[in-house]
Amino acid sequence: MTEYGWLFATLFLPLFPLAMVFNFVFQRAHNSVLRVALLLLWPMVGLWLLDNVVKQVPQWVMYWALASVLLYSVRMLVVREVGIWVGFLATAGWGLVWLSYSESSSAATMVLHVMAFSLPLVLLISLVMQLERFHGSVFAGVVSGVAQNHPRVAGLIAISVLAAIGTPLFPAFFSMLIHVAQSMAFLPVVTIGIGVVWLLWSWSGVRLLQELLVGAGEVGAKQDITIAMVALYAFFLVLIIAAGVYFLGRML
Amino acid sequence: MQQLILLIVALPFFAALIIQVLPHRLGRRAATVSLVVGWLVLLLAAVGLSLALEGNQAIEARLYDDVAVLRIDPLAAVMILVISAISLIVSHYSVRYMVEEPGYRRFFALLSAMTGVLLLMVSAGDLLTLLVAWHLVGVLLYFLLAFDTRSKSASRYALWTWMTFRFGDLPLILAAVLLYQAFDSWSFVEIFRQLAAAPDTRTIFDLRLVDVAGGLIAVAAFARSAQFFLHTWLPYTMSGPTPVSALMHAGIVNAGGFLVNRFAPVFVETSGVMHWMFVVGLATAVIGSVLMLAQSDIKKALGYSTMGQMGFMIMECGLGAFSLAIYHLIAHGLFKGTLFLGAGGVIHEARKSDGVPKDPMYGFIVEKNTAPSRKPWLLMAGLTLIVPAAILLGAHWLVAQDFYQKQGAVVLLFFGWVTGAQLIFSAYRMGNAKLGRLFAQVVISFAIVILGYSMIGHAFDTFLFPDEVFRASIYAAAEIDVLWFDLLVMVVTVIIVAGWLHTYYHERNGRRTGKIFSHLRFSLYVAISREFYVGDIYAWLARHLERLSVRLNVWMRWV
Secondary structure (H helix, E strand, O other), X not given: OOOOHHHHHHHHOOOOOOHHHHHHHHHHOOOHHHHHHHHHHHHHHHHXXXXXXXXXXXXXXXXXHHHHHXXXXXXXXXXXXXXXXXXXXXXXXXXXXXXXXXXXXXXXXXXXXXXXXXXXXXXXXXXXXXXXXXXXXXXXXXXXXXXHHOHHHHHHXXXXXXXXXXXXXXXXXXXXXXXXXXXXXXXXXXXXXXXHHHHHHHHHHHHHHHHXXXXXXXXXXXXXXXXXXXXXXXXXXXXXXXXXXXXXXXXO | OHHHHHHHHHHHHHHHHHHHHOHHHHHXXXXXXXXXXXXXXXXXXHHHHHHHHOOOOOEEEEEEOOEXXXXXXXXXXXXXXXXXXXXXXXXXXXXXXXXXXXOHHHHHHHHHHHHXXXXXXXXXXXXXXXXXXXXXXXXXXXXXXXXXXXXXXHHHHHHHHHHHHHHHHHHHHHHHHHHHHHHOXXXXXXXXXXXXXXXXOEOHHHOEHHHHHHHHHHHHHHHHOOOOOOOOOOOOOOOOOHHHHHHHHHOHHHHHHHHHHHOHHHHOOOOOHHHHHHHHHHHHHHHHHHHHHXXXXXXXXXXXXXXXXXXXXXXXXXXXXXXXXXXXXXXXXHHHHHHHHHHHHHHHHHHHOOOOOOOHHXXXXXXXXXXXXXXXXXXXXXXXXHHHHHHHHHHHHHHOHHHHHOHHHHHHHHHHHHHHHHHHHHHHHOOOOOHHHHHHHHHHHHHHHHHHHHHHHHHHHHHHOOOHHHHHHHHHHOOOOHHHHHHHHHHHHHHHHHHHHHHHHHHHHOOOOOHHHHHHHHHHHHHHHOHHHHHHHHHHHHHHHHHHHHHHHHHOOOO
């Protein structure tokens, strides 16, 4: 069991093709609480396996992980359903943990890397739920002009997407920077791969925002969240930034 | 003094926060907050520059060990003043220009935040702060360009800008990581100190660190300064608000020149990187200028003009004239900002009168104007070649007599020569009846510009890089073998002289081109009108990648 324990871990720190299981479950979970729970807990199982069960991970798993992360990053480019997009980005982001994993990696560090992607996505999913309340579903392109009709939600969605795709000063930025630094030291080819992944996320993230936020909007559909809710989200974002700078920024 | 730099950087962010957090109470007064803070920052920037001019040591504020360091050295002092001044002008212009736009307050919040990020970028004293600021400039520019959230086209072209900037961020990240891993510090001062002590430090694949890092930094500068192949975002971002275009062309696009200057101690040790910078800059300058001439839209023409100017700026860096690039970016920023802010007025005027000069034949037959007398073509060609050369040589002899020892300076002299000759040729082609007077005006203007350019350029050189040995070593890093250089100088001189003689001869005696040349010219015109297909190639690549993405998703059932 312990010899192949890493194989089970690839289900929870998802690598293709086992990543399809996570995405299948995530897409079928329509309850927001369940989605949030999946984003927070699913990778934790993988980290627990890595920390407690896995003895050794073959080096080629790193290349498998890079290929898997690249695959999901390319697939994200045309995704317009925000729920699917979140699942794909979570898959790609968590998969990066394999690139910097070694027997000496501390569990706390890996939790920080995973949370750097999970937390902004939790925020995004909760905002998407708000939009679903207004429109029934959130399919970018079909639902458009959100910035006109729901400016507060639009602003928060924009910031959450930026946080998830590794924009400074959010934790995902520092996490990516650490992955780049660690891989550069032993395998520069992997570093190039990480760079391409980062670029693909930027592309897909901003395309999603464009499809969702830009446009004339529906006439008479102006609804928005309250100022108190905005303050709550803003507080959460500031907290994420502070935690990222403090915990991950220090590791640089 | 630490408070000075902290205030300079923090105030614009503070203004952005106030504007964003208290929108309803502020109403249209959001602009006032931005302006007051803008003036305050400009005042503090002037204090910072005056301290630097007095020869004080660099002001430094450290927030955490060797990261989050802010530093005002001569380069930062100059750039802070330029950014705060241009930003303030743009803010003043926007007060009325943007008044009828929805999201007026959001615009000023973004503008203030952008000013803050630019100031953070130029005053960064460590690699990490520079990376953060460098990255955030792209983020904020995207939101400024896509300010009109109803416009799909503005958003589409903002995406081009975003992607090019992100592409340029990555090499800088790689260079920063390499430098950090080699010297175990993020601080510029510490890295440059260690680099000077061990310039042959090795990095990945046993390559020289300075060459790899220098090459990566150069690519980052190319993307930010719209060099050829990474330029398509610049002319197409005209759907954004005019003040944003002005800010972008006057300030943001110049970041490449700043970056090269910031990493001067790296470039000075490189072998070959600066030559590539020269080649890329030259190609961009020529292609940008050619594309500019082919445009019929004033804003797009200005966009390509900026591309050409950025090419020249990078080329100057490639020749070792780092400080001249800074002077160039300031001068270009001021005149391009003016042109953009005045573009609306020009378009308004053009609707009343197109301003197209009357055809000389029309003037001769209908208005009975006498045909202007033409001077002998050989005399004019001679004057065209000799006068600018004499002015350039004289001006440089007055300013710095050792000028001719530097290869880079000699190459720049050639560009000045060709520019001066073009100016005189344009005056000749106007066919003005009072040619002598026009000629004198052109020559005097040219002499003043060149003398001013030489004097200010020299002053910048000594201010930004006070160490004479270091100054000389920058030029030395750009040099090539003397024999090859002399040969190139001779060949280029012959080409320029022959080219102008040929031009004047055909101007006088009519142009005759064969069938093959006509065909070639037509093909070239088609390629230029399609902007050398660069945008088409990118669109094709993007389309195919998206198709691949769709196929993969369909095969894998979107899970």
